[in-house]
Amino acid sequence: MDRRDGACGRQHVFLVPEYLKDASKKMKNGLMFVKLVNPCSGEGAIYLFNMCLPQLFEIKVFKEKHHSWFINESVQSGGLLHFATPMDPLFLLLHYLMKAGKEGKFQPIDQVVMDDMFPNCILLLKLPELEKLLRHVTEEKEIDKKKYYKYSKEKTLKWLEKKVHQTVAALKTNNVNVGARVQSTAFFFGDQASIDKEEDYIRYAHGLISDYIPKDLSDDLSKYLKLPAPPASVPNPPSKKVKLSDEPVEAKEDYTKFNRKDLKTVKKNSKMTASQKALAKVDKSGMKSIDSFFGAKLVKKVGKI
Amino acid sequence: MESSDEESVHRRRVHLRPFTLRSPAPVTLHLLPCEVPVSRPAPVGRFFTPAIRQGPYGLEASFRGRSLRGEEVAVPPGLVGYVMTEEQGEVSVGKQDFSEGSEEDHEVMESPETLERDFDRFIGATASFSSFTLWGLETIPGPDSKVRGALTWPSLAAAIHAQVPED
Numbered sequence: 001m002d003r004r005d006g007a008c009g010r011q012h013v014f015l016v017p018e019y020l021k022d023a024s025k026k027m028k029n030g031l032m033f034v035k036l037v038n039p040c041s042g043e044g045a046i047y048l049f050n051m052c053l054p055q056l057f058e059i060k061v062f063k064e065k066h067h068s069w070f071i072n073e074s075v076q077s078g079g080l081l082h083f084a085t086p087m088d089p090l091f092l093l094l095h096y097l098m099k100a101g102k103e104g105k106f107q108p109i110d111q112v113v114m115d116d117m118f119p120n121c122i123l124l125l126k127l128p129e130l131e132k133l134l135r136h137v138t139e140e141k142e143i144d145k146k147k148y149y150k151y152s153k154e155k156t157l158k159w160l161e162k163k164v165h166q167t168v169a170a171l172k173t174n175n176v177n178v179g180a181r182v183q184s185t186a187f188f189f190g191d192q193a194s195i196d197k198e199e200d201y202i203r204y205a206h207g208l209i210s211d212y213i214p215k216d217l218s219d220d221l222s223k224y225l226k227l228p229a230p231p232a233s234v235p236n237p238p239s240k241k242v243k244l245s246d247e248p249v250e251a252k253e254d255y256t257k258f259n260r261k262d263l264k265t266v267k268k269n270s271k272m273t274a275s276q277k278a279l280a281k282v283d284k285s286g287m288k289s290i291d292s293f294f295g296a297k298l299v300k301k302v303g304k305i
Numbered sequence: 306m307e308s309s310d311e312e313s314v315h316r317r318r319v320h321l322r323p324f325t326l327r328s329p330a331p332v333t334l335h336l337l338p339c340e341v342p343v344s345r346p347a348p349v350g351r352f353f354t355p356a357i358r359q360g361p362y363g364l365e366a367s368f369r370g371r372s373l374r375g376e377e378v379a380v381p382p383g384l385v386g387y388v389m390t391e392e393q394g395e396v397s398v399g400k401q402d403f404s405e406g407s408e409e410d411h412e413v414m415e416s417p418e419t420l421e422r423d424f425d426r427f428i429g430a431t432a433s434f435s436s437f438t439l440w441g442l443e444t445i446p447g448p449d450s451k452v453r454g455a456l457t458w459p460s461l462a463a464a465i466h467a468q469v470p471e472d
Binding site for chain 1: 335452
């Protein structure tokens with residue numbers, strides 16, 4: 001039996017782009033997971049940097065209730081599946097530009113991208129073609145060969161509109177069912193015979209993009225796209241501290257806690273952010289960004305021998 | 306002590322050792338439709354795997370007296386699967402890989418001393434996979450399963466995050 005399988009370190013099941021494997025051949029270091037801001041919620045989220053390419057990756061985790069992994073000769077609870085996918089760093093830069101934009105001044109980008117909460121944000125400044133990216137969302141000035149930037153809402157909305165349209169195209173290619181009839185199960189159910197309305201696609205794509213921008217900007221984008229106001233919002237279930245459950249209370253160590261089909265109703269996460277609630281329509285069925293990944297508490301200092 | 310730990314968590318970087326991605330051993334993965342509250346070594350090969358049979362509608366197995374139906378799910382093209390394991394204990398900064406590094410390896414613009422700091426942690430791929438077995442309780446999960454849907458996320462993410470053309 002391979003000893004590594006029995007290692008006590010936590011095991012994470014990941015899907016990553018294949019080219020990372022090739023890129024790793026030329027690297028000794030420079031691949032790292034860091035915590036940066038989630039541009040939608042303002043809270044922390046885990047990202048992966050490849051400082052060699054260099055490129056930013058978003059980490060999302062898929063979690064379905066009552067699942068576990070068997071990994072060779074070991075069991076890993078939770079059944080989490082992590083995805084690392086390339087991310088447009090402009091969403092993160094935009095978060096800082098909008099914050100700085102409130103002062104209405106032109107500023108050098110290295111003075112904009114600063115964060116006491118997430119000091120690793122300075123890694124963003126090492127990404128390629130920053131100037132080209134910034135042009136989509138800022139006015140710029142050049143004084144003494146140094147560039148100064150100021151957030152531009154008009155340009156940002158134009159940029160986001162293009163994002164929405166390219167996402168609509170991908171939704172169509174992937175046959176994602178965006179129709180209103182299937183809201184609750186929308187995202188991950190592929191096949192559909194009916195033809196969805198263009199507006200449904202735009203609304204859906206708007207929802208996806210809204211996961212990367214603050215709520216106010218998402219509302220402005222909705223108007224900009226001339227999306228009709230959504231029907232009176234469905235009241236959210238009151239959030240409860242206690243575990244929402246229609247199941248009998250089960251013992252912690254019960255190995256037979258199975259995922260019963262008849263109980264597979266999707267329960268809303270009581271910790272949804274405001275914009276997530278607004279986006280109830282976009283049900284990504286368990287796909288979430290995560291803010292903790294490597295438990296801080298995991299490393300227990302081992303006492304002196 | 307507590308607060309400085311807290312702070313270093315925000316500043317912390319978890320370094321993924323690149324050489325571990327090169328050719329990790331293949332792994333056998335089963336995604337089970339049940340909750341197991343612990344993570345630890347388990348005699349999967351002794352009790353679970355031998356009972357897997359090919360039935361008329363897919364794979365059949367049983368676990369803790371329940372009947373399971375399963376199917377192989379391939380990792381979508383363009384992606385590769387890894388099992389990553391956190392390294393335990395003390396980390397020495399700048400610790401080099403056990404030597405798979407060759408002359409052509411080049412380091413990135415920053416020296417390891419600045420990329421890797423003493424409060425950072427390390428993680429490595431311990432295995433890789435190109436498919437896994439997805440199990441459903443009594444029925445085959447099938448194309449409508451949420452996991453299958455989740456596998457389309459990378460192509461959607463690609464569209465969301467692709468650069469838009471300039472005017």
